[in-house]
Amino acid sequence: MAVALKYRAMMRMNAIELPELSGKTILQVIPDLHAGGAERTTIEVAEAILEAGGRALVVSEGGRLVPELERLGGLNVELNVSSKNPITLRANATKIARLAKAQGVDLIHARSRAPAWSAYWAAQKAGLPFVTTYHGAYSGVSGLKRKYNSIMARGDLVIANSEWTAAHVRSVHDTPKNKIITIPRGVDFDQFDINAIAAERKDAIRKAWEIDADEKRLVLLLPGRLTEWKGQKVAIDAMASLSGAERVKLLLILAGDAQGRSAYVEALEDRIIEAGLGGSVRIVGHCEDMPAAYAVSDIVLAPSTRPEAFGRVAAEASAMGKPVIVADHGGQKEIVIEGTTGSRAEPGNPADLAASIRAILQLGAEGRAGMGEAGRQHVVERFSKRGLQAATLGVYKRLLETHEDD
Template sequence: MALPPDFTLLQVTPELETGGAEQTTLDVANAVIAAGGTALVATRGGRMAQKLTAEGGRLAQMPMQSKNPLVMLGNASRLVDLIRREKVDLVHVRSRAPAFSALWAAQTTKTPLVATYHGVYNAKSGLKRWYNAVMTKGDFVIANSDYTRRHVIAEHHLDPDRVVNIPRGVDLQRFEPRLIAPSRVETLRRAWGLDPTDHRVKVLLAGRLTRWKGQALLIDAVARLKRRGESNFLIILAGDDQGRRDYRAELERKISAEGLSDNVRIVGHCDDMPAAYLIADYAAAPSLEPEAFGRTAVEPQVMGRPVLAAAHGGALETVVHGETGWLVTPGDADAWTDALAQAVALPAHKRMTMGEAGRTRTRRLFSVEAMCAAYLDVYAKVLEARR
């Protein structure tokens, strides 16, 4: 089913700073442009906004990140004007706060609306459940994993036919080891202060510095590993603290107190993840809460790097235990110590075999091309149903 030749998509997302939802926004915008359409994104902006416009997308800058009711009402009015002015065919919203504005604007202009559930939102009260449910009030709901889809259907009592699973896709060109210039790897190695003669086993945890991502848990595990007499490893924590300076300081104190300054390094935000994964031997995703999908468990596998991931959420769909990596008991420091010990001790040729298995599987199941084709198919079906 094809989109109309003059199709205009408006995506609504809080910010374009960094993250899986933001990257997917850009990927889908590119797919719409490639299909001959127009791609608009209403957002506060951020470090990825320049990439959007450079690739042919158009930025509609407004405070979509705000949860202030008056600002949200103003956003709704601004979206109504934008939809009418640009003759928007379909609105796609990617977060709850802006969803209220987007839903109001879509209903006012009688424009179809779809929403992507990028995370499993906890609801400990009726009010929070009502707040989360705004993501289900449009024409269609997209979930980024089977785990998320099951949650959405059960939580909001939706017709399963209104919810589809479209796994997040990885740009196979961007994450192609053969296309990564050695100079990129060397530049990043220097930026991180890594000695090229350091042949210790390197484990990369890529993710913003926030407690639920599990950085503190991983430090606890490697402290136990070092007490066992193992020191042939370097843990690299790559991610922006996004203002959480107290948590970063807590991690730094823990590293110092455990005598791990030579074994754990916090390197900050990384703009070149393909090069980062080539530096690493393994990737770690020790999230304390289930990841709805977890691209940091998929991207390294595309690069041929085995993954140690917490055994819950989307990781159960993206990591095959013992074949492409290890699924580890969530929140259990001893279990993580054991898994790290196995990874560090694994001979290089077996590590490469595991990495190649992961690369083959993820390239087959999680390409950005397959994801975008599925998104465009949903758009076409929604437009047809409206007609």
């Protein structure tokens, strides 16, 4: 408890004021508001806009986060903005431009490629500043795919969510350095605080995951959408490569939405059975209470086979005081310090992931607690939600002032 109080005191001493946006209306555009880092950041920025005296609008297809946006005082306007159909993209541009005029929008912020094209054309029609956030390491090397991806580098200013992402944008799109603003994603340290998680919440997670109260095994948690590049297969294979004496001490939990990828889920289930891991690996579906999920876990895994642009799981788990093992590429390298806050394993290499798991197991409970504490300190100093909010609103204010001077 004393440690938690120390961090809260440190955050108060370094309280970050939000730039004033009184009377300004900001429109964020994103495919949906179901779950994910970009979606969560949309809500966090809407919260800051409203606190700063502005109006927060979102165009999306809706989702489970809409009620939260509305509780804050924001408005979601439903539109089919996930479609890549060129006719739909152009039609959406017209609809967004009309919405901007009707609602008195002052700036448009796009957070994904398909809706970004519509938002870009709408901003041009309406004569509004246009901001993009480069949330992902978008794949594709063909000329057509690079053209499609390039919209995320066409903002008047481009927000990169890590230094790795900023370098990627400069390399792939030849974007001038002075046009890119690096704003790491932030963690809400009131929400992700191990001391704030009531026993009832932890009990609810254990019940949902069918973990007995007297369970002696350490829980390895891999949270993330059930899609191949998140590394669930790598984690299963890493478990299979451990010795029987090591495996008996562990329970691997794969938590996340399948989002219609039933064939992938079946492939994971087959892999678990073939490896003889039926009692050691569980697929538990979407988890609404991630702070409690981290709280009941002992080690958190994020073995993505493609580079993560940032690494939200690593930041949140570290904030909860848990050792984290990530794939050694992308933005996650900026969050996990090898041997101090966790470990970094070779991407796609089950044997190396198993070695990282083994090394952290050998630290013992006290060593793991120390590693988790170092991780929390690291993210508190560098990756706060308030810092994200203030920096993003600073980008808005800069562009709005420039636009007013033109």
